[in-house]
Amino acid sequence: MKNTFLLLLSILVCSNAFTQEVFFSVNQIGFHPEDTKKAVVFSSEKIKNNIHLVHLPDSSSAARIKPISLESGVWGDYNYYEIDFSSVQTAGDYFLWHSGSRTSSTIFQIGEQAYQGYQEDLLAFMRQQRCGYNPVLDMVCHEKDGRSFFGPMPDSTYVDASGGWHDAGDQLKYLITGSYATGHMLLAYSLYPDRFEDHVNALGQPGKNGIPDVLDEAKWGLDWLLKLHPGADQLIHQIADDRDHRGFKIPNKDNSDYGWGENSYRAAYFATGKPQGLGKYKSESTGMANVAGRSAAALALGARIWKDLDPAFSIQCLKAAKSLYELGRKYEGFQQGNSYGAPYRYNEETWNDDMEWAGAELFKATQESFYLNQAKDYAIKSSNADSWTVRDSASHYQLYPFVNLGHYSLHEVVDEEFKKTLENFYQEGIEYTLKKAKSSPFEVGIPFIWCSNNLMTSLATQLILYEKMSGDDSYKPYLLAQRDWLFGKNPWGTSMFTGIPKKGDFPIYVHTAPYVLLGLQVPGGLVDGPIFRTIHSQLLGLTLERPDDYLNRQNPFVVYHDAVGDYSTNEPTMDGTAGSILMMAYFSTQ
Structure with a gap:
């Protein structure tokens, strides 16, 4: 407003x-x-x-x-x-x-209750992104996901990859982001189980079911991860591609065509650890340890949480976690996203951090020492080499996830000397960004690359986890500065989350079909956020269909627009929203 x-x-x-x-x-x-x-x-x-x-x-x-x-x-x-x-x-x-x-x-x-309940708004946005049954739109979409490519079976063989979440304003689905979103929500619950509420059932419909809504949403992710790993050597890493980008559409009326007509089967890409692409552009993949390891970490964490809630499901999750971890060991390297007719894709190039997280969670679930020893090896290899926090820039999703949750997970089960090593990894990144923040009137030191808000919430998460690991609360003012930026202490004076706070200034004209076609304003979605003007000026297809609300507040360094046509700054993302839940739970109260 x-x-x-x-x-x-x-x-x-x-x-x-x-x-x-x-x-x-x-x-x-x-x-x-x-x-x-x-x-x-x-x-x-x-x-x-x-x-x-x-x-x-x-x-x-x-x-x-x-x-x-x-x-x-x-x-x-x-x-x-x-x-x-x-x-x-x-x-x-x-x-x-x-x-x-x-x-x-x-x-x-x-007041003590200032942040009460906002984590539930973020979960409401996650429900908007559900594929399969969508409780916000009350309809079923993409039931025919998908037809295989690069798999062990003949191309175009039907495989069941329904479920999961639409990635952002588009309707692609990525294991890259879905695995992280699932694991992040589970970690947030494990840290703050008393701060989540129960308002909906497992389908996301109104009505309590005795399970915190964050676990209902995380299980939606776990169920999808299990589907994407149908065999010991099989892992689907992406559903659909940029053939999806045919304007705004309601998910159950998808006009994209992958060779079987509109609103029909979509491509299901199997991970191979090698460059892929069905069109002009190819990925630069070298392995599959990133998506296999991250999925294994989420499933192992889920196995521990569901051990008492649903023992049979817990066993299923743990079995898949072990299998995926071995797949990551066999194919060390990274699996990137696939594009078809455009050069943009998820350029992830890291994987040691994911295998560290998986090893730590599997050790906690099994107490088998080889997982712990391997996790420590991966931690040293990852260190800060996988982190954007010690760099001035990076390619789109090159250093993903934007926070190494493996360092925190492993910290709980290692000796004091190794604990200090892991704390130092976090602290080095914090200090690097803090040094840059000192030259900013807004006390921020992140690089304003595409999806900068994801970096901001991830840095906040890293500050929170460092404080829990070390007991050092000296960075609390810096943590608050990152939080404050996200809710209005920025050049535009706006929140970066849709609908939060209700009477504030927040993104309205967001790059999503539910808003553009139906006028739905679902709270809790984290938009991409401001971007370097040098990057913004080179992106293709950006438009401003309405006057700039912040024209007099813009600066020559970074730019943000509340406009549907600016997909680079005002598109809410599923993983960015999920990756903010731990931060919001931290600031909430019991």
């Missing part, structure tokens, strides 16, 4: 015309009482007046804050200022107000 905040007339004074334009950037959800609480205000002119922190409902001034000038650096010619109100801990609703321009921020909250 754009510019929704109405100034309270009771605090305005009669005055001549105000000409200065002042922009507020603050976390629109708010803060826990003990949080570091900072906002950024900026203007093309110098800001001379104090900023008032106004307490509602009585409109009393809780604090009068002198703006502290910040270096702008690459962020442009604006005059940036920090507003620090960390000392205010009284619960309530607040907003920031500048008397000199009579402008204000949105309303935000200070």
